[in-house]
Amino acid sequence: MTVSYTVPGLSTDDAEQVVAALQGRLSAYNDLHLTLKHVHWNVVGPHFIAVHEMIDPQVDLVRGYADEVAERIATLGASPKGTPGAIIADRTWDDYSVGRDTVLAHLGALDLVYNGVIEANREVMALTDDLDLVTQDMIIAHTAELEKFQWFVRAHLEDMRGRLSTAGADSESAAADDARADG
Numbered sequence: 001m002t003v004s005y006t007v008p009g010l011s012t013d014d015a016e017q018v019v020a021a022l023q024g025r026l027s028a029y030n031d032l033h034l035t036l037k038h039v040h041w042n043v044v045g046p047h048f049i050a051v052h053e054m055i056d057p058q059v060d061l062v063r064g065y066a067d068e069v070a071e072r073i074a075t076l077g078a079s080p081k082g083t084p085g086a087i088i089a090d091r092t093w094d095d096y097s098v099g100r101d102t103v104l105a106h107l108g109a110l111d112l113v114y115n116g117v118i119e120a121n122r123e124v125m126a127l128t129d130d131l132d133l134v135t136q137d138m139i140i141a142h143t144a145e146l147e148k149f150q151w152f153v154r155a156h157l158e159d160m161r162g163r164l165s166t167a168g169a170d171s172e173s174a175a176a177d178d179a180r181a182d183g
């Protein structure tokens, strides 16, 4: 993505690298807030209402983060891509795989979803350490809240010894199976 002007003190070459990283986060956040609504609608069984209602504030937060990232891309002189097609073109992860299922199955799968989003955010934090501290500061703030919400998810999957039922799971369906079996 080429930019012809950017913020003062940043080269257009550096801005292009930052924009490319931010476009990945924009599509990840757009995917995440849609996926969270899917969970909100599909979770069933005991503790339904607690998890159904736990999800919505995070949807609002992540939608706000997508807005901040998109506006940072525009501020840097580029065009944010916010269409459904952009999400699919940008994504390096699979579509969320769990349909109507229990609280534990969804939270097990969501634990893995958050692993992916947070790991990628940390890569952008490392990249922007040299390139653009303003962008880095924004992503740091997002990551702190995403990590806190992942703790809300993990608190449902943790036993009294502090072990996660999803430990070692390498796919959403495996994590959902492990969490379901533990419940």
Ligand SMILES: [Fe+2]
Binding pocket: 040
């Ligand atoms: Fe709702």
